Amino acid sequence: MTHDLPSPAAPLRIGTRGSPLALAQAHETRDRLAAAFDLSGDCFEIVPIRTTGDRITDRPLKELGGKGLFTREIESALLEGAIDIAVHSMKDMPVLQPGGLVLDTYLPREDPRDAFISPARTAIEDLAPGAVVGTSSLRRRAQILNRRPDVRVVEFRGNVQTRLRKLAEGVADCTFLAMAGLNRLGQSDVPATPIEVTAMLPAVAQGAIGIERRMDDARVAAMLAAIHDRETGERLAAERAFLAELDGSCETPIAGLAVIEGDRLRLRGEVLRPDGSQALRDERVCAISAGAETGRAMARDLLAEAGPGFFDWRG
Numbered sequence: 001m002t003h004d005l006p007s008p009a010a011p012l013r014i015g016t017r018g019s020p021l022a023l024a025q026a027h028e029t030r031d032r033l034a035a036a037f038d039l040s041g042d043c044f045e046i047v048p049i050r051t052t053g054d055r056i057t058d059r060p061l062k063e064l065g066g067k068g069l070f071t072r073e074i075e076s077a078l079l080e081g082a083i084d085i086a087v088h089s090m091k092d093m094p095v096l097q098p099g100g101l102v103l104d105t106y107l108p109r110e111d112p113r114d115a116f117i118s119p120a121r122t123a124i125e126d127l128a129p130g131a132v133v134g135t136s137s138l139r140r141r142a143q144i145l146n147r148r149p150d151v152r153v154v155e156f157r158g159n160v161q162t163r164l165r166k167l168a169e170g171v172a173d174c175t176f177l178a179m180a181g182l183n184r185l186g187q188s189d190v191p192a193t194p195i196e197v198t199a200m201l202p203a204v205a206q207g208a209i210g211i212e213r214r215m216d217d218a219r220v221a222a223m224l225a226a227i228h229d230r231e232t233g234e235r236l237a238a239e240r241a242f243l244a245e246l247d248g249s250c251e252t253p254i255a256g257l258a259v260i261e262g263d264r265l266r267l268r269g270e271v272l273r274p275d276g277s278q279a280l281r282d283e284r285v286c287a288i289s290a291g292a293e294t295g296r297a298m299a300r301d302l303l304a305e306a307g308p309g310f311f312d313w314r315g
């Protein structure tokens with residue numbers, strides 16, 4: 001490498017949200033970089049940044065303006081040079097980044113599945129009629145209502161710890177969390193049952209960590225190339241192309257997951273009416289290199305099938 005590596009005197013500054021999960025992801029990034037370049041931990045500095053989404057916890061996410069809420073302040077810090085890289089949950093990332101920034105480095109993906117969390121039950125089918133489901137995710141809301149139109153969905157904001165506390169307080173009978181978050185936080189004591197992806201398709205990019213950099217920073221680009229996971233990149237290329245073509249904002253219930261099977265890529269996609277009354281699904285197998293193209297084609301076909309007004313709220 002023609003550039004200097006970070007040192008304790010000039011550490012690589014890693015921007016992240018301040019939640020326990022975000023910090024765990026930043027630590028994983030630091031540890032992988034340290035291992036790849038044989039550096040000690042004090043060659044890195046973790047810089048927690050408070051975002052709009054972290055500040056405002058008493059309103060539904062969709063009222064606050066959708067995707068980007070958890071990333072805007074971090075991307076500004078990166079553009080201004082206050083941090084050198086930014087670590088994100090790819091699930092929360094818009095499909096396009098601001099000019100001057102690149103988001104093409106992914107760590108090996110965790111379990112992409114959702115988990116069913118309930119102190120008393122282990123499966124959606126076991127919920128009593130009219131049970132209360134806590135979630136702030138439009139996708140999970142639509143998916144559960146599609147399978148169980150009888151349940152009542154209540155808004156559930158906050159980080160993993162907050163949501164578990166609300167469940168313990170009886171605010172809801174169950175909730176859903178990403179397995180990835182639970183695993184990364186080492187939360188093996190949580191009453192969680194993984195849900196097969198054929199029963200509840202996860203959010204696009206769920207379980208994947210992405211690392212963003214400034215386009216003109218060649219030193220950082222070379223460092224990140226050493227920790228990039230190609231398979232995760234191939235899977236996310238298909239899923240994010242699917243999302244981009246659907247023009248997915250936080251106000252559209254969309255699910256998508258790609259898996260690699262030998263030399264093929266299998267992409268599953270789902271779009272739902274926000275009230276769960278209808279779900280459209282598709283599944284395609286293609287060459288790994290054709291993932292993005294397949295994602296776009298699948299999105300166009302689902303949009304055509306859905307027709308105008310599919311995503312409109314119906315009360």
Ligand SMILES: NCc1[nH]cc(CCC(=O)O)c1CC(=O)O
Pocket residue numbers: 089090091092176177178179180181205206207208209
């Ligand atoms: N929207 C919040 C969010 N963003 C990423 C994760 C989990 C970790 C991941 O998917 O990588 C979560 C919490 C959750 O859905 O349980």
